[in-house]
Amino acid sequence: MSLEHAILVSLSEQSSSGYDLARRFDRSIGHFWTATHQQVYKVLGRMESAGWVVADVVEQDGRPDKKVYALTDDGRAELREWLAEPAQPEVTRSELAVKVRGAANGDVRAVLAEVRRHRELHADRLDTYLANEKHEFPDPARLRGRRLHQYLVLRGGISLERGAIEWCDEILTALTPATKRTR
């Protein structure tokens, strides 16, 4: 697909500036799609030319002006069509996995240190996701529509991180010498 449709989804929830979108791609939607601000601006330009979004310049005091983008009817139509298309299966590219596979060609302990570091990164992300879940969706059983969909995506992020942590632990258990492990 590419960023376009992720932006359409994001704008369907809330009109916002490129800056704001870029920040949201560091959070909520960002669990499953990332984008730098440079790319967001570039793509927004294209989308405006295509007539999917319109910009409204908002002046602020004490802060730079901003362009707030909103979906047009064409944008909404595009989004609807895209949703009906098949989604291609995600490709997981894990540099860490390649390093683990090739570890015997270098210093295995260095690779293990990386696995440990990644484990912590995933644990941190899991914590933020869980805090998010607790704070934003305290009563999941009652959720309907949009909110339920958002919740489900967050749940996906949570189980992804849990899986990653478990995998790191499996590697660490298997590759840490028993002498170190038991002491």
Add this chain to the structure above:
Amino acid sequence: MSLEHAILVSLSEQSSSGYDLARRFDRSIGHFWTATHQQVYKVLGRMESAGWVVADVVEQDGRPDKKVYALTDDGRAELREWLAEPAQPEVTRSELAVKVRGAANGDVRAVLAEVRRHRELHADRLDTYLANEKHEFPDPARLRGRRLHQYLVLRGGISLERGAIEWCDEILTALTPATKRTR
């Protein structure tokens, strides 16, 4: 990183042709890194210029000639250095997740059908991985070194697929009307 190092790892296990490498990227290593044959050939060219690999033309009867690539000492050195560097955390890009999040903007049932389709794709991949595990690593407790590392990466693929299936199921349970579910 990029493909280069994945190819170095692959060649460290077994010298092979570009065609063969491309096929392996559809399997074993491919759980965590993919590449088309076009890209493999392109990168192999670059790697040969850099002196990381050498090609040996092998004539075959009844089949086209092939170039079998092998690691050089420089290639091995490069691999060793790369293994000592930190790995950047993977970015998971899931088109399906974006569709789930935006589902309310279109036909929710169409998105659910996609979730169901993806569930089956993941289930199929899980089956191949499990068959692989059983066949190639019947006695995991005894594994050491390279073989153990390969096994651990396969385990990662397995838990990734399991996680994906569970997530799909969670979505299906949450979004399928109870009337259809209980029947």
Add this chain to the structure above:
DNA sequence: TTCCGCATGTAACCAGTTACATGATTAC
């Protein structure tokens, strides 16, 4: 005779990253 597997590639293109650039305000 048509399609699949083996085997290697080129060319055009697109998506995404990194580096660079500007400028005001606020908090330490």
Add this chain to the structure above:
DNA sequence: GTAATCATGTAACTGGTTACATGCGGAA
């Protein structure tokens, strides 16, 4: 004074995808 946050962008580059091209052998 120094760094962080808000806000928008351009330019160069890299990595990866898609389309196209060739040619033999064997199976259906």
